[in-house]
Amino acid sequence: MPDKNTTQVVCVAEFFAKEGKTDELIEALHVLMKPTHKEPGCLRYELNQRTDNPRGITFIEKWKDRKAFDEHCATSYITDFFDNVRPGLVDQFEVKLYEEILP
Secondary structure (H helix, E strand, C coil): CCCEEEEEEEEEEEEEECCCCHHHHHHHHHHCHHHHHCCCCEEEEEEEECCCCCCEEEEEEEECCHHHHHHHHCCHHHHHHHHHHHHHHEEEEEEEEEEEECC
8 A cells, every 4th residue: 555645734725706706816815825935834835726617716735744734824814814805705615634645
């Protein structure tokens, strides 16, 4: 059986924009990218839009460990997004954490 990388954390954070709010959501999420890329534990942080439903906007993230991910979640720009920005732009969202299965 393949090994798992139990140190690094992979996060898939999927947001569905409210009707007519997709562009605003993309802009709000894009603002999070520059400071996140500067975080020492950030290995990957990319923003994607679904091809079958353009209202679906997803971050694919990879963090060096759970501590780095938790510190990211506690930053002021992330808490501001979830507490203040998200309610006006997002219908629903789901954040899922994974362990990478290694070859």
